[in-house]
Amino acid sequence: MITCFTSGSKGGTGKTTLSSLLALGCSAAGYRALLVDACSEGGATTSLLGGAPGPYLRDVLEGSAQLVEAVQVYSLPLGEEELDFYLLPNRGPLPSVSLEGFVEQLRRLANKYFDLVLIDMPAYQDPWYEEFLQRSDVVVKVVEPNPAAVAAGIVAWPPGVGDGDPLVVYALNQPRPYPKSVVKEFLDDLRRRFGKEAVVAVPYDYAASRVSPEMLGQVLSHVSDEFQDALYELAQRIIRPREGAAP
Numbered sequence: 096m097i098t099c100f101t102s103g104s105k106g107g108t109g110k111t112t113l114s115s116l117l118a119l120g121c122s123a124a125g126y127r128a129l130l131v132d133a134c135s136e137g138g139a140t141t142s143l144l145g146g147a148p149g150p151y152l153r154d155v156l157e158g159s160a161q162l163v164e165a166v167q168v169y170s171l172p173l174g175e176e177e178l179d180f181y182l183l184p185n186r187g188p189l190p191s192v193s194l195e196g197f198v199e200q201l202r203r204l205a206n207k208y209f210d211l212v213l214i215d216m217p218a219y220q221d222p223w224y225e226e227f228l229q230r231s232d233v234v235v236k237v238v239e240p241n242p243a244a245v246a247a248g249i250v251a252w253p254p255g256v257g258d259g260d261p262l263v264v265y266a267l268n269q270p271r272p273y274p275k276s277v278v279k280e281f282l283d284d285l286r287r288r289f290g291k292e293a294v295v296a297v298p299y300d301y302a303a304s305r306v307s308p309e310m311l312g313q314v315l316s317h318v319s320d321e322f323q324d325a326l327y328e329l330a331q332r333i334i335r336p337r338e339g340a341a342p
């Protein structure tokens with residue numbers, strides 16, 4: 096089950112925040128989630144760890160490292176417990192090679208060890224990145240409630256569709272607080288166009304806005320119930336269609 100987080104050409108909508116917190120939330124709930132950082136800089140590796148030793152995704156794509164060597168497990172103190180999470184980190188530009196072999200290997204690894212794989216994509220850079228989306232099972236289009244971000248999400252591959260192959264889910268996120276009436280207007284519009292099931296509203300959350308290596312433990316214990324419910328709903332949309340069971 097491979098899920099890509101994209102926002103088309105609009106940056107800063109919350110792809111890294113949502114994919115990272117969803118990966119950690121799923122891990123906390125007992126799922127084995129693998130987070131893949133497909134950003135050259137400023138993606139999940141930086142926001143969760145500040146940086147990580149290689150090998151990186153770019154090395155795997157370049158063929159200078161094996162996928163299994165590059166997947167790393169990190170432990171995060173959470174209250175009395177330790178939370179393990181799996182990350183395929185990245186640093187630097189990705190080579191524009193075919194992704195067929197990589198995705199095949201990722202699927203084989205996932206079938207053995209993971210319940211879900213979440214890919215944190217950069218904002219649209221060049222058409223090469225579309226292959227990640229085309230080879231995914233689910234595409235989460237992270238948009239914020241303004242016309243430019245929604246338009247960018249809708250035209251991102253695959254254009255429109257609230258359903259189909261891959262399954263498309265719109266996460267209407269608030270990287271900054273928006274007036275309730277504005278959120279409702281965009282939520283209603285997206286639901287009318289793509290179906291109620293295809294859209295999940297994610298609130299602005301102060302703790303979620305503080306994701307950083309130093310604050311991570313605190314962030315996880317302080318995110319609001321409303322934010323957690325939204326992530327849970329997103330997880331259900333991603334996992335349920337193929338497994339036939341709620342997470």
Ligand SMILES: Nc1ncnc2c1ncn2[C@@H]1O[C@H](COP(=O)(O)OP(=O)(O)OP(=O)(O)O)[C@@H](O)[C@H]1O
Pocket residue numbers: 102105106107108109110111112113134137216217218268269270271297298299300301303304305306
């Ligand atoms: N639901 C939310 N509540 C509060 N803050 C949020 C939320 N979602 C995102 N943010 C904040 O918005 C900013 C952008 O988020 P993030 O870096 O996740 O976006 P992105 O789509 O990954 O950006 P880029 O396109 O640059 O990769 C960050 O400062 C983050 O903390």
Ligand SMILES: [Mg+2]
Pocket residue numbers: 110111112134137138139216217
């Ligand atoms: Mg990002």
